[in-house]
Amino acid sequence: MGFALAPRTVHAEAPETAQSKKPIYDEPAPLPTSGTLPPPPPTEQLPPAEEPTKPRGPTPTERLAVQIGKARLGLYQYAVGAEDAVNRTMDRAFNLEQSFTSTIASLAPPRESGEKLMPGAIYVLVAAMAGSIITRNRSVILRATAPLALGITAGWTVLPITMGNVSNLAWKYEQRFPVIAQGHLQIRQSIEDSLRAAKIHSQIGVRYVDEKVTDARETVEDWVKKGK
Known part of the structure; x- marks a missing residue:
């Protein structure tokens, strides 16, 4: 078995003609130019001195708001005072009514006593009128005292308990003077x-x-x- 040999062309790279070599001495640094100079450090600038500001007066709107507030406060105080006065008046009227009712009720005789006001009061009134009729031609003093004396006497006779209550009440008020x-x-x-x-x-x-x-x-x- 035989091989056929054929000639072929072989291409080889040529060596570099020039080789890069590092220099022995350092290259001198380029001189700085205006384009390459670093910018100068910024100088600190002092803030400008603040001028003293003049005090600002209230505006018309603010003055109006203050006046409205004062007016509202005054109206509120007046309303509260009026309400308190009405409450005090109502309390006094209620207390007076209760005092009057309890006083009148305390003058009545108890039920177990058997004393009745209606016929007894009529008897007292008749006695007082009889005293005024008897002394109509007498002196003024007698005409003023006789009906009162006869009425009181009749009251103590027919309404002893009621007259006792009236006497105690009169004495209670007299002690104030x-x-x-x-x-x-x-x-x-x-x-x-x-x-x-x-x-x-x-x-x-x-x-x-x-x-x-x-x-x-x-x-x-x-x-x-x-x-x-």
Whole structure:
């Protein structure tokens, strides 16, 4: 077996004609130009001194708002004061009504006492009118005092419990005025002394009459006995 040999062309690269070699000495640095110079460092600039500002006055809108606020506050205070005054007036009226109602209720006699106001009050009124009729031709003082005296006497007679309550209430109010209370005590003491003296004198008179009647009866009995 044989091989056929054929000639072929072989291409070879040519060696570099010039080889790059590093220089032994450093190349001198290029001189700086205006284009390559670094920029100068920025100099610190002091801030400009602030000029003193003049105080700014309130604007018309602000002044109007202040005035409106004052007006609203004044109206609110006035409304609150008026409301408080109305509340105090209502409280006083309510307390007065309660006091009047309780006072009138305290004057009435209890149910268990059996004392009735309606017929008794009519009797007292009739007694006072009778006193004014009796003393119509008398002096002014007698015409003023007689109906009052007869009415009070009738009241103590037919309405003793009610008159006692009225007397206690009058005394309670009189204690607020010491002069009137002292005068009332003196008048009451004088009336009690007069009534006590009248009672004693009446008892003495009754005893004297009884003694005289007894003596007269004994005398008559003696005459009858002697006549027999």
